[in-house]
Amino acid sequence: MAYSNKAKDFFSAELTGIRDAGTYKEERYIESPQGAMITVEYPEGAPQKEVINFCANNYLGLSSHPDVIRAAEEGLQKRGYGMSSVRFICGTQDIHNELEKKLTAFLGTEDTVLFASCMDANAGVFDVALGKEDAMIADRLVHASIVDGMRLCKAQLYNYKHANMEHLEEKLKETQECRFRMIITDGVFSMDGDIAPLDKIVALAERYDAMVMVDDSHATGFMGKTGRGTHEHCGVFGKIDVITTTLGKALGGASGGCVSGRKEIVELCRQRARPYLFSNTVPPVIITAANTVLDLISKTTDRRDLLEKNTLYFRKKMTEAGFDIREGVHPIVPIMLYNAKLAQDMARDLYDEGIYVIGFSFPVVPKGQARIRVQISAAHEKEHLDKAIAAFTKIGGKYTILGKSKKEIIELYGY
Numbered sequence: 001m002a003y004s005n006k007a008k009d010f011f012s013a014e015l016t017g018i019r020d021a022g023t024y025k026e027e028r029y030i031e032s033p034q035g036a037m038i039t040v041e042y043p044e045g046a047p048q049k050e051v052i053n054f055c056a057n058n059y060l061g062l063s064s065h066p067d068v069i070r071a072a073e074e075g076l077q078k079r080g081y082g083m084s085s086v087r088f089i090c091g092t093q094d095i096h097n098e099l100e101k102k103l104t105a106f107l108g109t110e111d112t113v114l115f116a117s118c119m120d121a122n123a124g125v126f127d128v129a130l131g132k133e134d135a136m137i138a139d140r141l142v143h144a145s146i147v148d149g150m151r152l153c154k155a156q157l158y159n160y161k162h163a164n165m166e167h168l169e170e171k172l173k174e175t176q177e178c179r180f181r182m183i184i185t186d187g188v189f190s191m192d193g194d195i196a197p198l199d200k201i202v203a204l205a206e207r208y209d210a211m212v213m214v215d216d217s218h219a220t221g222f223m224g225k226t227g228r229g230t231h232e233h234c235g236v237f238g239k240i241d242v243i244t245t246t247l248g249k250a251l252g253g254a255s256g257g258c259v260s261g262r263k264e265i266v267e268l269c270r271q272r273a274r275p276y277l278f279s280n281t282v283p284p285v286i287i288t289a290a291n292t293v294l295d296l297i298s299k300t301t302d303r304r305d306l307l308e309k310n311t312l313y314f315r316k317k318m319t320e321a322g323f324d325i326r327e328g329v330h331p332i333v334p335i336m337l338y339n340a341k342l343a344q345d346m347a348r349d350l351y352d353e354g355i356y357v358i359g360f361s362f363p364v365v366p367k368g369q370a371r372i373r374v375q376i377s378a379a380h381e382k383e384h385l386d387k388a389i390a391a392f393t394k395i396g397g398k399y400t401i402l403g404k405s406k407k408e409i410i411e412l413y414g415y
């Protein structure tokens with residue numbers, strides 16, 4: 001018994017601090033499969049409610065797709081539930097190898113190695129590829145898992161202002177003496193849905209002899225004409241040295257991630273990446289389902305085309321309705337509200353209207369940048385989108401923000 005009152009009081013005070021700051025995260029219980037429509041119990045004990053879901057990363061609507069479920073069931077029957085081993089002892093089945101090959105072909109790289117998650121892929125890859133003679137030059141807004149992965153690596157850390165190519169070039173000049181440099185970015189940034197200028201990044205990398213690493217978790221499966229990712233979208237397919245991505249978003253949404261890219265780096269990950277060596281293999285059900293997902297999206301672009309159509313429709317209609325939307329083409333659609341309480345209140349009212357969205361505020365986004373982040377899916381029917389647009393318009397009217405500029409919304413509600 002060493003859990004003293006001093007420790008207990010300290011932790012309790014921390015929790016109170018989180019609540020007081022208004023950043024305490026409540027979990028809401030969903031009592032249905034993931035899909036366009038979900039059944040939610042919120043708050044706990046309240047009657048179940050059917051709502052249209054606009055905050056999953058289920059971009060292609062594959063999370064509960066019948067073919068994917070069937071493939072998972074088949075995997076369970078034929079290959080069992082768990083492997084009870086890491087990959088290199090007795091945790092690799094032929095289907096793992098098959099999936100790695102399919103991911104390599106889909107992403108247009110040389111080789112791929114699976115991890116338990118993209119978080120793990122990011123935790124492993126930098127330490128494997130770089131040492132203290134080297135430099136990591138990262139966009140300032142990279143995902144938290146990249147920040148943590150870079151912390152585990154001894155290379156010198158530099159960062160450049162978000163998507164700012166002049167600043168990146170300065171950093172490349174500053175680090176000329178290093179043995180290797182790696183430019184590190186998200187393909188798509190999750191809060192704004194904005195896209196890294198990979199064409200310009202690759203051009204700079206070529207000029208200054210640096211490698212390029214992209215985390216494409218919010219793009220794999222649907223960005224670009226055939227859904228390969230941000231590199232396809234930006235016209236630099238085949239030119240990215242290291243891609244990390246997740247199976248936990250568009251590609252079925254269960255779990256798993258990978259490092260894909262130059263074959264020597266991938267091979268070194270198999271030898272040295274700590275999350276790969278010391279954490280359990282991805283289970284067979286996920287692998288057989290992911291193999292089917294890769295087959296589906298390699299065969300046809302129907303689902304990413306539908307997602308694109310839904311996204312453009314929703315963006316157009318919401319802009320016409322008078323909302324202040326971060327411009328772009330990505331299915332992440334940030335409805336800017338600036339004030340944290342306004343974002344919370346509107347999200348709650350929308351929930352009452354049957355639209356499930358979440359208000360985001362500091363510290364998830366910068367102070368004064370509160371918003372409702374809508375995420376569009378190929379699973380949404382036109383009717384779902386129209387219901388959401390109507391509900392947003394009604395609630396936007398209630399708070400008198402329609403047609404108002406950033407400045408006017410801030411005048412009304414403050415930051």
Ligand SMILES: *Cc1c(COP(=O)(O)O)cnc(C)c1O
Nearest residue numbers: 117118119143145217246248257
């Ligand atoms: C979601 C996400 C991750 C984490 O992926 P997991 O497979 O769930 O660990 C990593 N990087 C980015 C950019 C993400 O959006």
